[in-house]
Amino acid sequence: MVKRKATQLNNDASLNVDFQNIKNANQVLRALDHKVRQKILMLIHQNKEITVSDIYHTLRLEQSLTSTFLAMLRKADIVTTRKDGQKVYYSINYDRIARINNGAKIIDKG
Numbered sequence: 001m002v003k004r005k006a007t008q009l010n011n012d013a014s015l016n017v018d019f020q021n022i023k024n025a026n027q028v029l030r031a032l033d034h035k036v037r038q039k040i041l042m043l044i045h046q047n048k049e050i051t052v053s054d055i056y057h058t059l060r061l062e063q064s065l066t067s068t069f070l071a072m073l074r075k076a077d078i079v080t081t082r083k084d085g086q087k088v089y090y091s092i093n094y095d096r097i098a099r100i101n102n103g104a105k106i107i108d109k110g
Contacts, residue, residue: 025103028076028078029104030072032078032100036069040073041073043058044079050089050091051088051090052066052067052070052088055070055090070090077096078092078100079091080092080093
């Protein structure tokens with residue numbers, strides 16, 4: 001992760017923004033802001049742990065689309081995986097969800 005330097009406004013002040021951090025936060029929020037991904041999360045929550053094939057069969061999604069959605073959720077560290085033989089089980093990273101919720105509350109309340 002490369003941090004960009006603060007953007008210089010003039011000689012007296014600088015805008016102290018970590019744009020890479022903002023970009024990363026945006027990717028996390030975008031991963032959650034999608035109805036199908038929200039359904040996937042609810043299904044995982046209800047089952048505690050579930051395989052990708054169970055997800056796409058239950059929600060009647062294409063396997064490739066389900067895998068793409070899960071990859072976004074994994075990249076955002078919202079879901080975790082456990083491998084058992086050839087099966088990969090997905091579960092929710094509840095600590096991460098709590099941190100995201102706390103951050104969203106701070107942003108929302110300004």
